[in-house]
Amino acid sequence: MKRWGRVCGAVVVAGVCAASAVPSGPEVEEPVVPTGDPALVAYDSCDTAATALRRAILPHVTEYGLGGPYLTMERTVGDAAPPTARTPEHSTTNRHEAAADEPDLVKTDGRRVVSVVDGRLRVLDVASGTVAGLSDLPGPATGVLLHGDRALVFGVATGDPVDRRIMVDATTVTLVDLSGPPRVLGTLDVDARFVDARQVGDVVRVVVHSAPNLPFGYPDGTVTPRESLRRNQEIAASAPVDAWLPRYRLAESGARSEGALVACDRISHPDVPSATSLLTVLTFDFPGGLGTGDAVTVLADGDTVYGTGTGLYVADARGAGFAPATVTAVHRFDVSRPGPPVYAASGEVPGVVLNQYSLSEHDGLLRVATTLEPDATRTRSSSTVTVLRQEGDKLVKVGAVDGLGHGERVYSVRFAGPVGYVVTFRQTDPLYTLDLSDPAKPRVTGELKITGYSAYLHPAGDGRLLGIGQEADERGRVRGTQVSLFDVTDPEAPTRLAAYHLPGTHSEAEFDPHAFLYRAPVLAVPVGQGVLVLDVADRAITARGTVSHPIPGGSLRSMVIGDELWTVSHAGVRVNALDGLAERAWIPFS
CATH class of the missing domain: 2.40.10.480 (Thrombin, subunit H)
Known part of the structure; x- marks a missing residue:
């Protein structure tokens, strides 16, 4: 029995995954073709690319293909108008960095509210309080971005399962004109998983991840695990380069086109390639047409995106083979100029990030908060904050503060200039305050232990910090949504000023x-x-x-x-x- 498989979280630009030894054929010298990116080169031909990609994937092949028996496969099935006068003051999407907008299910510009809830784009007129426009979307939407009279909608198209255990996912990008009734200007389908997107001004960068699609088999009663492994290794060893290349389908201005999103000789890779999947950044200019996104593709993985006005970071937690992740690789792209981003540097830190709030750029330095799980070198989990600086094509360690929350893991992080706040939790909630003013010697300045935890932290003015999470008893059993107000004026003695508790509830804002x-x-x-x-x-x-x-x-x-x-x-x-x-x-x- 055959199925289509996806790559495990193997990776990346920085570092080599440990795995079982599998014959991979003769070594092939990979000619170097400059790409304009530091430390990255492109394959000089599709044959060279295919050989290198096969060699990278073979150590990760199992009797189930690339991963365990339950997988999700990644594949698919005009100028902005100026705002009218007297636009009312309004809130905006809660985002990590003010200079980098983030896609969300609902957006407003003060004149209208745009919703992509439940696969339909609705435009609500604020003045009249009515639905001014409605348009069906190609599939379920994950978010929308606005600029003037245009909207860019991101969706995940789910096709029929290849077999009863595997669903098929894809990314859809739709450009919509909002100057009148919503009108679709173009739709782009990409054979890749949507990771996230960031908007700086009228330019949007979209990060997608694609794994090779190969007809792997698995033990099903008619094939033994040993035989399945042998067949899967043969499939990987002879796989065509097209198996790695995500394809696109574009419908725009009455015309349709399709093809490979990136040419095989334009895939950038490090001098010693070790990844098995492709990370692609697409760029869209709101005033222009949709197009195919002018792809920048790197042999890497990624699942967390953090963006500023000048930098786009993609982080990937990874381990050896199928073991739990032990390090996080971080890749930086320069987005300080219009057009496609330029790959800038890569590095890695010990442990695993929680989400985008685990990363923060300040004064040219990147701070990364991670949890280190127990392993051969430690019996209990703990957390750390590492400070990185870009030196050439590398993100190198400048300093770190270790040992936060022994036996616990990170539940929330917030950085504010030279100060950091980290919440860890197991039975109680230590809120740590960090002094990061000396990047070579970051240090813990204070600690507050209370019951429960905050899953999200939000600055609330001078010396104040809000947290939302769960109250808990002394044994760590959660008791319902809790909002806390902290006084962090004195970083050596943080205190909780007030709390509001709703027993037996959860809030979407926690997640x-x-x-x-x-x-x-x-x-x-x-x-x-x-x-x-x-x-x-x-x-x-x-x-x-x-x-x-x-x-x-x-x-x-x-x-x-x-x-x-x-x-x-x-x-x-x-x-x-x-x-x-x-x-x-x-x-x-x-």
Whole structure:
């Protein structure tokens, strides 16, 4: 029985994965073709690329192909107008860096609200409180970005399963004109997994990851594990280079085209290639057409994206073979100029990052917070913050502070200039304050131990820090959503000033910071069948009220537009007065 497989998290530009020895044929000298990127070269021909890629993949082939028996496969099935006058003041998507916007399910420019909930693009007119436009999308959407009268929508198209255990995923990018009724200008399908995207000005960079698609078999009762392994090794050893190349399908301006997203002789790789998958950054210019994204492709993996106004970082946690990840590789792309990014440098740090908030750039340095799990060298987990500096084509270690939260792991991180905050948790919640002003000697300055934990931290003005997570008892059993207000004025003695606890609940904001709205003094987060609205004072948190929605657990996002609070769920949009929360409108989605 055959199936299509995907690559394990093997990797990357920096470092070589350890794996079992598998014959890979004669060594082939790889001619060097400059790519314009430091430390990266391109294969001089497709034959050379195929030989190198086969050699890289063979050590990771198992009787199940590339990974265990349960896998997800990666493959597919005009100028901005200026805003009108008197656009009301409004909140924006909660994002890590102000200079780099992030895609989300709902966006507003103050004049309209654009939603891509449940696979439909809806444009709501703020002034009239009505749905001004509606358009079906090619499939489920993961987010949207706006610029003027244009929207760029990202989706994940799911096809039929290849067999009962494997689903087929793809990335769809759709450019939509919003100057009148929504009108699709172009759609690009890519045989790759959507990782994330960042927007700087009118330029969007989209990161996708693609693994080779090969017809691997697996033990199914008619084939033994040994025989399946032998056959899979033969398949990998003779795989064509096309198996690695993600394909695209573009529909734009009444024309259709398709082909390889990147030519095999334009795949960049390090002098000693070790990755088995491709990491591609696509670039789209809002005022222009959609196109195919002018791909920049590197032999690497990646699952976490962090962006600033000048840099795009992609991090990948990896281990030896199929063992748990032990290090995180980080790749930096320069996005300081218009057009495609330029690969700049790579490095690695011990441990595994939690999410994009584990990374932060400040004064040309990158700080990375990671958790180190128990292994042969340590009996308990702990966490560390490593400071990296770019030197040539490498991100090199400048300093580190180790030993945070022995026996615990990182639950949230926030960096603010030369200061860092790290929450670890197992039974109690140590909030660590870090002094990073001397990058060669970062240090812990303070620690606050309380029950529960914060899953997301948010700066709330001078000396104040907000956290949302779970309250817990002394044994670490969670007891419901909790919002905390911390005083971090004295980094040596952080304190908790106030907490608001809702027993037996969880909030989407604990897992997705885009669901967290803070526009002082108002804090709004989805909880249960609605949105909890709080007032955050200098030393207190009080409830303003709750905005209910018809569908339990369906509340998604909140935004402030003028003097109103707009909350969005799967069922529709509810508009309430910000002062007092009196209902002003209900806009159903059906």
